[in-house]
Amino acid sequence: MSMILAGLLAAALMPSAAAQEPDVAKQAQAALKPVPAEAAAPSPASAVTAPVLERGDVEAWLDGFLPYALASGDIAGAVVVVVKDGRTLLQKGYGHADLATRAPVDPEATLFRPGSVSKLFTWTAVMQLVEQGKLDLDADVNRYIDFEIPARDGKPVTLRQVLTHTAGFEEQIRALIITDPKKVVPLGEALKHWVPGRIHAPGGTPAYSNYATALAGYIVERVSGEPFDAYIARHIFEPLGMDSSSFSQPLPPVLLERMAKGYRKASDGEPQDYEFISLAPAGSLAATGADMARFMIAHLGGGAFGDARILGAETARTMHSQGQASIGPLNRMMLGFYETSVNGRRAIAHGGDTQWFHSDLQLFLDDGVGIFVSMNSSGRDGATGHIRGALVRGFADRYFPAPPANHPGVSAEDAKLHARQIAGAYTSSRRPDGTFLSLANLLGAVKVAPDKDGTISVSIALAPSGAPKKWREVAPYLWQDTAGADRLAAEVVDGRVTRFSMEPYAPIMVFQRPAGWRSPALLLPLLGLSLAILLLTVLAWPISVLVRRYYGVPYRLSGADARAHRLARIAALAVLLAMGAVLGLVVGMLSNLSMTSTDTDGLIIAIRLLATLVLPIGAALAAWSAWQALRSRRRLLAKAWAVALALSCLFLLWIGITQHVIGFGASY
CATH class of the missing domain: 2.40.128 (Lipocalin)
Known part of the structure; x- marks a missing residue:
């Protein structure tokens, strides 16, 4: 779920392209490769003085930051946890878990929805089975499942690609988040309903994928012989003592009663329905801040939490350090975590978003420090994204500062x-x-x-x-x-x-x-122009009738010319309505995630069928009308407009074909 709308609007690593870069770009990127953390750290003489990372200072800093940030962002509540050197340094709730009862956020008792931070548990489960020799990161995933993921360029999907989001899958959105528990389907059924196309060459282009993560969870389920949520409970939650966490849907009643309410905005005061994730391994976790602290400590401790161990030390190091290179020197995707190294400090992280909960988890590996934050409201104008970004960045700058980087610059x-x-x-x-x-x-x-x-x-x-x-x-x-x-x-x-x-x-x-x-810079203006021509044609129809009646002017066209003229206007109206319905549907789905539920399938099929019938017929009628106009004695302007209308209808037909509007079905 992380950044799903941004992904759609945009909607967030490549050897193949790098090999074609001109020498100047190659040289620049080679010179700017990230240096090891120990080499990047400032010398004692140049080090920036930082406050000591201890409970009192962290609490004072958070108390000065979060209450105002939540109020300004119109957010009901938040939980923050900081761990250091194998123990919880600070865990604290801010604001309210339930606005109606004014129940405060309790980091020990209140459950939040970490969204895509859930993926870290899925990746950990995969690495457990890799460690046991039951999974191979570089094997074809079809070895482990009961349906087929087609090859791309003759290459299969591997778990390594899945963990680094380079399997090449296009985005899948249908029924990602729903509110009716009766519509939650088994994981295997959800995956088999529609396999997204592989639109990128495998292993080279990062394309974040909830489907791929759920596929990894399904592999865990099949190889272990346990339902995914049961596997996580037995092999991760139980060893770590995370007794207030669950991937189960619906949530067990004893945990549901402690679940924070989700809100659009705190000022609305209206709690939203519990969100069910159809691809559960990608984001269905519910957990307390205290439990998330245990998970962070285990990863910072090389897979160990006290006497318990969820990963071998070498497996944990592999998970934290092997990655897929990004563009130039930018931070990379590790095996499940994404790199967020800053100020010369090695760091890995994962963010997460449902509609109402927004979270981030950050680990400073060489410092033994982790921080987790989760908020239970969408807030005002993207406030949650700015708050969690400023919180984690402010934390790094306060406790792990570094002198400004010395870049050579350009002319x-x-x-x-x-x-x-x-x-x-x-x-x-x-x-x-x-x-x-x-x-x-x-x-x-x-x-x-x-x-x-x-x-x-x-x-x-x-x-x-x-x-x-x-x-x-x-x-x-x-x-x-x-x-x-x-x-x-x-x-x-x-x-x-x-x-x-x-x-x-x-x-x-x-x-x-x-x-x-395919460039939006070309297609979007042409789309707008085509729709404008259709709209003006439709508006001119009744206006011309009224003008002729007012002045007593007869309709001058007759025979085939008159039929062509009338049919062109009918075609313009039909195409405008069909394309308007399609665009309205897409915009509605982008702005309201509830429209991507299965309840909308019938509407989607109906609109696509309408477009499939109307766009080709409308284009044919408009083209025939333009041909008749060119052969007639109409004025030059009328002929030019008929041609413009035909071109507009043909362009919209082309859009309908190339953008897959024409067709049947509701898989997306």
Whole structure:
């Protein structure tokens, strides 16, 4: 679930592309490879003085940050846990778990929904079975399942690709989050309903996938012989003493009564329904902050929590350190965790979002420190994302500061040249591609714009104020946020930027420049123009009738010419309604996740059938009408408009075909 809407609107690692980069880009990226943490750490003489990481200081800092942040963001409550050196340093609740009863958040008792942080438990389970020799990270996953994942370019999906989100799957959204427990289907059934297409070459392009994670959970279930939730309870929760955690759906009553309510905004005061995750291993966990502390301690301790052990030390090191390279020097995707190294400190993490709960877990591996935060409201204008980002970054800057990085920089001329090269419209690698929801790639294209001073801005990278962040080039094809430490890097082929990514998205998605005929920069204006021509044609129909009646002017066309004229207007109305219904459906689904439930299947099928019938017939009628107009004695303007209408209908038919609107079914 992590960043699902961003993925859709955008909607967040590549040897194959890097091999084609020009020498200057290769040299720049080679020079900017991340250095080991010990080499990057400042010398004692240059070290920045930091407060001691102890309970009193952390609590005072959090008390000064979170209450105001939650109030400003219109968020009901939060839990924060900090662990250090194998013990819980601080666990604290802020705000309310239930606004109606004013029940406070209790880190020991109140359960939150960590969303995609759940994946870390799935990955841990996979690595347990790898350690036991029951799974092979590099084997074809079809060896372990009872249905087939088709090969791509002759290459199968492997668990290593699944753990690094490089299996190449397109995004799957249908029934990801539902509110009716009766509609929760068994994991295997959910996976077999529709296998997403593999739109990227395996092992090279990161594309975050809930489906792939659920597939890994299904493999755990089949190989272990235990239901997935039972396996996690027995092999992870029980050894760690996590007795207030569960993947089960519905949640056991004894835990459900302690579950924090989820809210859109605290000011609304209306609790939302419990969210059921159809691909449970990807995000169905419910847990207390205290339990999450135990999980963090185990991973920081090389798989051990006291006398209990969930992973061997070498397996834990492998999980934390083996990764898939990102673009240039950007943070990588490890085996399940994504790298978030900052200030010269090695760090791994995972974030998570349902509709109402928003969480983050961060581990500073070499420092034995972890921090977990979860909030139970969506809040105002993306506040949760800004709060958790500022919290984790502020924590790192306070307790693990470092001098500013010394980058060589680039000339003003090169900065402006490279800004022009990267400018344009991009689509996210994490996207729907073979279904009608591929229209989201047009409506939510990621745009990079050059600024006059040589900096660039990215449409989805916004500061807490809502203004676009500015990125300044600090080395060839490497930019840095002017107000922070996040970096942006691009891959270049023959002087042209083909794709880029930026932190924190880099481990899980890249942004690719589409081929010209698929470019949103071209298609979106043509889509708008075509719809405008249809709308003006439809509006002109009754207006011309009224004008003729008012002035007593007869309808001048007759015979085939009159029929063609009338049919063209009918076609314009039908195509406009059909395409409007499709676009309205897509926009509605992007803005309201409940519309992706199975309840909408009938509506989706009906709208697609309407488009399948109307778009080809409408295009044929408009083309015939244009042919009749060109042969007639109509005025030049009337002929030109008839041709424009025909081209508009033909273009919308082409959109319907290439964006998979035409067809039948509700798999997406």
